[in-house]
Amino acid sequence: MSQYNDNPYYSNTGAGGGYLASPVGSTGGSPGGAPRRTGASHSLRPVTIKQLIGATQAHADAEWHIDDMEVGQVTVVAVAVSINAQTTNSVYWLDDGTGRIEARHWVDMSSGEGDSEKFGIKENTYIRVMGSLKSFGNKRYINATHLRPVEDRHEIFFHGLDCMTATLTLEKGPPPRPGQPQTAAAAARTPGTSAYTAQSHGASANDQFSHLPAIQRNIVNFILAQPMDVRDNGVHVAAIARAIGGDAQSISGALDKLMDEGHVYTTIDESHFNVSA
Amino acid sequence: MSSEYVSPRVNSARLPDFVGRSVRLVGKVIRVDDNSNEMIVQASDSGEVKVKLLNDSSDVTSSYVEIIGTVLDVDTMKMMACIDMGEDLGQNTLIFF
Numbered sequence: 001m002s003q004y005n006d007n008p009y010y011s012n013t014g015a016g017g018g019y020l021a022s023p024v025g026s027t028g029g030s031p032g033g034a035p036r037r038t039g040a041s042h043s044l045r046p047v048t049i050k051q052l053i054g055a056t057q058a059h060a061d062a063e064w065h066i067d068d069m070e071v072g073q074v075t076v077v078a079v080a081v082s083i084n085a086q087t088t089n090s091v092y093w094l095d096d097g098t099g100r101i102e103a104r105h106w107v108d109m110s111s112g113e114g115d116s117e118k119f120g121i122k123e124n125t126y127i128r129v130m131g132s133l134k135s136f137g138n139k140r141y142i143n144a145t146h147l148r149p150v151e152d153r154h155e156i157f158f159h160g161l162d163c164m165t166a167t168l169t170l171e172k173g174p175p176p177r178p179g180q181p182q183t184a185a186a187a188a189r190t191p192g193t194s195a196y197t198a199q200s201h202g203a204s205a206n207d208q209f210s211h212l213p214a215i216q217r218n219i220v221n222f223i224l225a226q227p228m229d230v231r232d233n234g235v236h237v238a239a240i241a242r243a244i245g246g247d248a249q250s251i252s253g254a255l256d257k258l259m260d261e262g263h264v265y266t267t268i269d270e271s272h273f274n275v276s277a
Numbered sequence: 278m279s280s281e282y283v284s285p286r287v288n289s290a291r292l293p294d295f296v297g298r299s300v301r302l303v304g305k306v307i308r309v310d311d312n313s314n315e316m317i318v319q320a321s322d323s324g325e326v327k328v329k330l331l332n333d334s335s336d337v338t339s340s341y342v343e344i345i346g347t348v349l350d351v352d353t354m355k356m357m358a359c360i361d362m363g364e365d366l367g368q369n370t371l372i373f374f
Contacts (some may be wrong), residue, residue, distance in 0.1 A: 050283075095282060097283070097284045097285060098283060098303050099282055099283060124358060125360065126360070126361060150294070152363075153362045153363050153366055188290055
Protein backbone atom coordinates (compact mmCIF):
# COMPACT_ATOMS: atom_id res chain seq x y z
CA MET A 1 0.00 0.00 0.00
CA SER A 2 2.78 2.32 0.82
CA GLN A 3 3.74 2.73 -2.81
CA TYR A 4 0.79 5.10 -3.07
CA ASN A 5 2.10 7.41 -0.40
CA ASP A 6 4.11 9.52 -2.73
CA ASN A 7 1.59 9.49 -5.53
CA PRO A 8 0.66 13.11 -6.22
CA TYR A 9 -2.65 12.08 -7.73
CA TYR A 10 -3.97 10.83 -4.44
CA SER A 11 -2.17 12.87 -1.86
CA ASN A 12 -4.95 15.38 -1.32
CA THR A 13 -8.08 13.46 -2.21
CA GLY A 14 -10.64 13.61 0.51
CA ALA A 15 -8.60 16.04 2.53
CA GLY A 16 -11.41 18.54 2.49
CA GLY A 17 -11.40 21.22 -0.15
CA GLY A 18 -8.68 21.36 -2.76
CA TYR A 19 -11.04 20.20 -5.48
CA LEU A 20 -9.93 22.87 -7.91
CA ALA A 21 -6.27 22.21 -7.34
CA SER A 22 -6.63 18.46 -7.67
CA PRO A 23 -4.83 17.33 -10.81
CA VAL A 24 -7.41 14.60 -11.50
CA GLY A 25 -10.39 16.84 -11.00
CA SER A 26 -10.23 17.98 -14.59
CA THR A 27 -13.93 18.72 -14.96
CA GLY A 28 -13.09 22.43 -15.00
CA GLY A 29 -11.01 22.13 -18.14
CA SER A 30 -13.72 22.41 -20.75
CA PRO A 31 -12.91 21.08 -24.20
CA GLY A 32 -12.65 23.18 -27.32
CA GLY A 33 -10.42 25.86 -25.80
CA ALA A 34 -13.31 27.80 -24.29
CA PRO A 35 -12.19 30.27 -21.62
CA ARG A 36 -11.70 28.42 -18.42
CA ARG A 37 -13.44 29.96 -15.43
CA THR A 38 -11.33 29.82 -12.35
CA GLY A 39 -11.97 30.70 -8.75
CA ALA A 40 -10.24 34.04 -9.19
CA SER A 41 -13.01 35.43 -11.38
CA HIS A 42 -15.36 35.23 -8.43
CA SER A 43 -12.97 36.65 -5.87
CA LEU A 44 -12.71 40.22 -4.63
CA ARG A 45 -9.17 41.53 -4.46
CA PRO A 46 -8.01 44.73 -2.74
CA VAL A 47 -5.86 46.71 -5.16
CA THR A 48 -4.27 50.11 -5.66
CA ILE A 49 -5.09 52.21 -8.71
CA LYS A 50 -1.52 51.77 -9.94
CA GLN A 51 -2.09 48.03 -10.03
CA LEU A 52 -5.23 48.55 -12.12
CA ILE A 53 -3.38 50.82 -14.53
CA GLY A 54 -0.65 48.19 -14.81
CA ALA A 55 -3.11 45.31 -15.28
CA THR A 56 -2.91 43.43 -18.57
CA GLN A 57 -5.40 41.69 -20.76
CA ALA A 58 -4.63 39.21 -23.54
CA HIS A 59 -7.52 40.45 -25.70
CA ALA A 60 -10.61 42.60 -25.26
CA ASP A 61 -12.74 39.88 -23.68
CA ALA A 62 -10.04 38.17 -21.66
CA GLU A 63 -9.70 38.24 -17.92
CA TRP A 64 -7.48 40.91 -16.44
CA HIS A 65 -4.19 39.93 -14.93
CA ILE A 66 -2.08 41.70 -12.33
CA ASP A 67 1.47 40.26 -12.22
CA ASP A 68 0.27 37.18 -14.12
CA MET A 69 -2.45 36.61 -11.54
CA GLU A 70 -6.02 36.61 -12.73
CA VAL A 71 -8.28 39.17 -11.08
CA GLY A 72 -12.05 39.15 -10.90
CA GLN A 73 -13.71 41.79 -8.80
CA VAL A 74 -11.55 44.50 -7.29
CA THR A 75 -11.93 46.98 -4.46
CA VAL A 76 -10.12 50.28 -4.06
CA VAL A 77 -10.11 53.00 -1.42
CA ALA A 78 -9.49 56.41 -2.95
CA VAL A 79 -10.47 60.06 -2.90
CA ALA A 80 -13.43 60.94 -5.09
CA VAL A 81 -11.78 63.91 -6.80
CA SER A 82 -14.84 64.72 -8.86
CA ILE A 83 -18.34 63.33 -9.22
CA ASN A 84 -20.13 63.77 -12.50
CA ALA A 85 -23.75 62.62 -12.53
CA GLN A 86 -25.19 61.86 -15.94
CA THR A 87 -28.55 60.50 -17.00
CA THR A 88 -27.56 56.87 -17.23
CA ASN A 89 -24.45 56.71 -15.10
CA SER A 90 -22.30 58.58 -12.63
CA VAL A 91 -18.59 59.04 -13.16
CA TYR A 92 -16.26 59.25 -10.17
CA TRP A 93 -12.65 60.31 -10.66
CA LEU A 94 -10.68 58.34 -8.09
CA ASP A 95 -7.21 59.19 -6.78
CA ASP A 96 -5.50 57.07 -4.14
CA GLY A 97 -2.05 58.59 -4.48
CA THR A 98 -0.77 55.80 -6.72
CA GLY A 99 -2.68 57.03 -9.77
CA ARG A 100 -6.08 58.04 -11.06
CA ILE A 101 -8.88 56.05 -12.59
CA GLU A 102 -12.54 56.57 -13.40
CA ALA A 103 -15.29 54.58 -11.73
CA ARG A 104 -18.65 54.39 -13.49
CA HIS A 105 -21.79 53.45 -11.69
CA TRP A 106 -24.88 52.81 -13.78
CA VAL A 107 -27.91 54.55 -12.39
CA ASP A 108 -30.88 52.52 -11.36
CA MET A 109 -33.49 54.27 -13.50
CA SER A 110 -36.36 53.16 -11.27
CA SER A 111 -35.14 55.25 -8.35
CA GLY A 112 -35.39 58.96 -9.02
CA GLU A 113 -32.65 60.17 -6.72
CA GLY A 114 -29.13 60.97 -7.79
CA ASP A 115 -26.42 58.43 -7.41
CA SER A 116 -23.98 60.17 -5.10
CA GLU A 117 -26.74 61.34 -2.78
CA LYS A 118 -27.96 57.79 -2.48
CA PHE A 119 -24.58 56.57 -1.28
CA GLY A 120 -23.85 59.71 0.73
CA ILE A 121 -20.67 60.39 -1.20
CA LYS A 122 -19.18 63.87 -1.28
CA GLU A 123 -16.38 65.20 -3.43
CA ASN A 124 -12.92 65.35 -1.91
CA THR A 125 -13.58 62.52 0.57
CA TYR A 126 -12.35 58.95 0.66
CA ILE A 127 -14.69 56.29 -0.64
CA ARG A 128 -14.55 52.53 -1.10
CA VAL A 129 -15.46 51.23 -4.53
CA MET A 130 -16.12 47.63 -5.50
CA GLY A 131 -16.49 46.52 -9.09
CA SER A 132 -14.69 45.07 -12.05
CA LEU A 133 -12.06 46.53 -14.35
CA LYS A 134 -13.29 47.41 -17.84
CA SER A 135 -11.81 49.11 -20.84
CA PHE A 136 -13.50 51.14 -23.51
CA GLY A 137 -11.30 52.21 -26.37
CA ASN A 138 -8.06 53.31 -24.76
CA LYS A 139 -9.76 54.22 -21.53
CA ARG A 140 -9.80 52.07 -18.46
CA TYR A 141 -12.45 52.35 -15.79
CA ILE A 142 -13.97 50.49 -12.88
CA ASN A 143 -17.49 49.30 -13.54
CA ALA A 144 -18.63 49.96 -9.98
CA THR A 145 -21.24 47.79 -8.33
CA HIS A 146 -20.95 49.23 -4.82
CA LEU A 147 -19.73 52.57 -3.55
CA ARG A 148 -19.72 53.90 -0.02
CA PRO A 149 -18.01 56.64 1.95
CA VAL A 150 -15.12 55.73 4.23
CA GLU A 151 -16.40 56.55 7.71
CA ASP A 152 -13.40 55.48 9.77
CA ARG A 153 -10.27 57.00 8.19
CA HIS A 154 -8.18 54.08 9.43
CA GLU A 155 -9.74 52.10 6.61
CA ILE A 156 -7.54 54.06 4.19
CA PHE A 157 -4.40 52.70 5.83
CA PHE A 158 -5.96 49.30 6.34
CA HIS A 159 -6.61 49.13 2.62
CA GLY A 160 -2.98 49.89 1.80
CA LEU A 161 -1.84 47.05 4.03
CA ASP A 162 -4.62 44.83 2.71
CA CYS A 163 -3.35 45.36 -0.86
CA MET A 164 0.18 44.42 0.19
CA THR A 165 -0.99 41.31 2.02
CA ALA A 166 -3.13 40.16 -0.91
CA THR A 167 -0.39 40.80 -3.47
CA LEU A 168 2.33 39.11 -1.44
CA THR A 169 0.10 36.16 -0.56
CA LEU A 170 -0.71 35.62 -4.23
CA GLU A 171 2.95 35.93 -5.13
CA LYS A 172 4.54 33.87 -2.38
CA GLY A 173 1.71 31.86 -0.87
CA PRO A 174 0.18 32.34 2.55
CA PRO A 175 2.45 33.13 5.50
CA PRO A 176 3.46 30.11 7.59
CA ARG A 177 1.26 29.29 10.52
CA PRO A 178 2.85 29.39 13.96
CA GLY A 179 4.91 26.24 14.36
CA GLN A 180 4.74 25.32 10.70
CA PRO A 181 8.07 25.10 8.93
CA GLN A 182 8.79 28.01 6.63
CA THR A 183 9.48 25.81 3.63
CA ALA A 184 5.93 24.46 3.38
CA ALA A 185 4.46 27.89 2.80
CA ALA A 186 7.27 29.09 0.60
CA ALA A 187 6.64 26.37 -1.95
CA ALA A 188 6.36 27.91 -5.39
CA ARG A 189 2.87 28.69 -6.61
CA THR A 190 1.92 28.28 -10.21
CA PRO A 191 0.83 31.63 -11.64
CA GLY A 192 -2.83 31.63 -12.49
CA THR A 193 -4.00 29.39 -9.71
CA SER A 194 -5.91 31.10 -6.98
CA ALA A 195 -4.24 31.33 -3.62
CA TYR A 196 -7.41 30.07 -2.03
CA THR A 197 -7.27 26.74 -3.79
CA ALA A 198 -3.54 26.49 -3.54
CA GLN A 199 -3.74 27.00 0.18
CA SER A 200 -5.69 23.81 0.79
CA HIS A 201 -3.26 21.85 -1.32
CA GLY A 202 -1.47 19.42 0.92
CA ALA A 203 -1.54 21.59 3.99
CA SER A 204 -5.18 21.03 4.83
CA ALA A 205 -4.67 17.54 6.20
CA ASN A 206 -2.38 18.98 8.81
CA ASP A 207 -4.50 22.05 9.48
CA GLN A 208 -7.69 20.19 10.15
CA PHE A 209 -6.13 17.67 12.48
CA SER A 210 -3.27 19.69 13.90
CA HIS A 211 -4.89 19.80 17.34
CA LEU A 212 -4.78 16.01 17.68
CA PRO A 213 -2.07 14.10 19.55
CA ALA A 214 0.74 12.87 17.30
CA ILE A 215 -0.38 9.25 17.14
CA GLN A 216 -3.95 10.14 16.18
CA ARG A 217 -2.72 12.62 13.59
CA ASN A 218 -0.40 10.00 12.11
CA ILE A 219 -3.29 7.56 11.81
CA VAL A 220 -5.47 10.13 10.06
CA ASN A 221 -2.69 11.13 7.70
CA PHE A 222 -1.91 7.51 6.94
CA ILE A 223 -5.54 6.76 6.04
CA LEU A 224 -5.75 9.93 3.95
CA ALA A 225 -2.65 8.88 2.06
CA GLN A 226 -4.36 5.70 0.81
CA PRO A 227 -5.96 5.61 -2.63
CA MET A 228 -9.67 6.36 -2.79
CA ASP A 229 -10.83 2.82 -3.61
CA VAL A 230 -8.90 1.39 -0.69
CA ARG A 231 -10.27 4.05 1.64
CA ASP A 232 -13.85 3.41 0.58
CA ASN A 233 -13.57 -0.12 1.89
CA GLY A 234 -11.67 1.08 4.91
CA VAL A 235 -8.06 0.64 5.96
CA HIS A 236 -7.42 -2.43 8.08
CA VAL A 237 -6.22 -1.83 11.61
CA ALA A 238 -3.25 -4.13 11.02
CA ALA A 239 -2.10 -1.97 8.11
CA ILE A 240 -2.42 1.09 10.30
CA ALA A 241 -0.47 -0.56 13.09
CA ARG A 242 2.27 -1.61 10.65
CA ALA A 243 2.63 1.91 9.29
CA ILE A 244 2.42 3.81 12.56
CA GLY A 245 4.33 1.40 14.76
CA GLY A 246 3.99 1.35 18.52
CA ASP A 247 2.01 -1.17 20.55
CA ALA A 248 -1.43 -2.41 19.56
CA GLN A 249 -2.93 -1.04 22.76
CA SER A 250 -2.10 2.57 21.99
CA ILE A 251 -3.17 2.22 18.33
CA SER A 252 -6.59 0.88 19.27
CA GLY A 253 -6.85 3.47 22.03
CA ALA A 254 -6.11 6.25 19.53
CA LEU A 255 -8.63 4.82 17.05
CA ASP A 256 -11.30 4.70 19.77
CA LYS A 257 -10.58 8.35 20.54
CA LEU A 258 -10.80 9.30 16.85
CA MET A 259 -14.10 7.41 16.56
CA ASP A 260 -15.51 9.08 19.66
CA GLU A 261 -14.70 12.49 18.20
CA GLY A 262 -16.10 11.56 14.80
CA HIS A 263 -12.83 11.87 12.89
CA VAL A 264 -12.91 8.26 11.67
CA TYR A 265 -15.60 5.62 11.23
CA THR A 266 -15.66 1.87 10.66
CA THR A 267 -16.51 0.62 7.20
CA ILE A 268 -17.04 -3.01 6.08
CA ASP A 269 -16.38 -4.35 9.57
CA GLU A 270 -15.10 -3.28 12.98
CA SER A 271 -11.45 -3.44 11.97
CA HIS A 272 -11.55 -1.29 8.82
CA PHE A 273 -11.45 2.48 9.18
CA ASN A 274 -11.93 5.53 7.02
CA VAL A 275 -11.59 9.25 7.75
CA SER A 276 -14.76 11.32 7.81
CA ALA A 277 -13.96 14.21 5.53
CA MET B 278 -0.79 59.57 -18.77
CA SER B 279 -1.58 58.92 -15.15
CA SER B 280 1.93 59.28 -13.78
CA GLU B 281 1.35 62.99 -13.32
CA TYR B 282 -1.22 62.16 -10.68
CA VAL B 283 1.06 60.08 -8.50
CA SER B 284 1.38 61.50 -5.01
CA PRO B 285 3.14 59.21 -2.56
CA ARG B 286 2.18 59.33 1.09
CA VAL B 287 5.07 60.74 3.11
CA ASN B 288 6.03 61.82 6.62
CA SER B 289 8.15 64.84 7.47
CA ALA B 290 11.46 62.96 7.25
CA ARG B 291 10.74 61.95 3.66
CA LEU B 292 9.99 65.48 2.43
CA PRO B 293 13.61 66.22 1.36
CA ASP B 294 13.39 63.32 -1.10
CA PHE B 295 10.35 64.82 -2.81
CA VAL B 296 11.18 68.52 -3.31
CA GLY B 297 9.30 69.77 -6.37
CA ARG B 298 6.99 66.76 -6.51
CA SER B 299 3.44 66.00 -5.45
CA VAL B 300 2.95 64.19 -2.17
CA ARG B 301 0.23 63.55 0.35
CA LEU B 302 0.95 64.09 4.00
CA VAL B 303 -1.34 63.05 6.83
CA GLY B 304 -1.00 64.95 10.05
CA LYS B 305 -2.48 66.82 12.95
CA VAL B 306 -3.21 70.51 12.60
CA ILE B 307 -1.10 72.31 15.20
CA ARG B 308 -2.04 75.90 14.34
CA VAL B 309 -3.45 77.95 11.50
CA ASP B 310 -2.19 81.46 10.79
CA ASP B 311 -4.77 83.41 8.80
CA ASN B 312 -2.48 86.42 8.33
CA SER B 313 0.30 84.61 6.54
CA ASN B 314 -2.16 82.05 5.14
CA GLU B 315 -0.10 79.19 6.50
CA MET B 316 -0.56 76.36 8.92
CA ILE B 317 1.67 73.98 10.85
CA VAL B 318 0.94 70.25 10.63
CA GLN B 319 2.53 67.56 12.75
CA ALA B 320 3.29 64.46 10.68
CA SER B 321 3.25 60.88 11.91
CA ASP B 322 6.95 60.97 12.78
CA SER B 323 6.27 64.05 14.99
CA GLY B 324 8.04 66.39 12.60
CA GLU B 325 6.33 69.72 11.95
CA VAL B 326 5.64 70.81 8.40
CA LYS B 327 4.67 74.30 7.24
CA VAL B 328 1.85 74.31 4.71
CA LYS B 329 0.99 77.27 2.48
CA LEU B 330 -2.78 77.26 2.20
CA LEU B 331 -4.59 77.26 -1.11
CA ASN B 332 -7.22 79.93 -0.49
CA ASP B 333 -7.76 80.51 3.18
CA SER B 334 -8.14 78.40 6.29
CA SER B 335 -11.75 77.49 5.44
CA ASP B 336 -10.45 74.37 3.69
CA VAL B 337 -9.18 73.05 7.00
CA THR B 338 -12.16 71.71 8.89
CA SER B 339 -10.83 68.96 11.15
CA SER B 340 -8.09 68.16 13.66
CA TYR B 341 -6.49 65.64 11.34
CA VAL B 342 -6.01 66.34 7.64
CA GLU B 343 -4.39 64.92 4.57
CA ILE B 344 -2.61 67.60 2.57
CA ILE B 345 -2.07 66.96 -1.10
CA GLY B 346 0.45 69.38 -2.47
CA THR B 347 3.89 70.06 -3.83
CA VAL B 348 7.01 70.08 -1.68
CA LEU B 349 8.67 73.52 -1.78
CA ASP B 350 11.61 72.69 0.46
CA VAL B 351 12.55 70.28 3.25
CA ASP B 352 9.85 71.50 5.63
CA THR B 353 7.36 73.43 3.50
CA MET B 354 4.50 72.33 1.28
CA LYS B 355 2.12 74.20 -0.99
CA MET B 356 -1.38 72.87 -0.58
CA MET B 357 -3.44 71.78 -3.58
CA ALA B 358 -6.17 69.97 -1.68
CA CYS B 359 -7.00 69.20 1.92
CA ILE B 360 -8.94 66.13 2.97
CA ASP B 361 -10.81 65.85 6.23
CA MET B 362 -9.34 62.97 8.23
CA GLY B 363 -11.58 63.31 11.26
CA GLU B 364 -10.95 64.04 14.89
CA ASP B 365 -9.41 60.86 16.27
CA LEU B 366 -6.88 59.42 13.87
CA GLY B 367 -4.44 57.06 15.60
CA GLN B 368 -1.51 59.40 15.14
CA ASN B 369 1.18 57.04 16.39
CA THR B 370 -0.05 53.95 14.62
CA LEU B 371 -0.02 55.36 11.09
CA ILE B 372 2.11 53.56 8.60
CA PHE B 373 3.18 55.40 5.49
CA PHE B 374 3.92 53.82 2.20
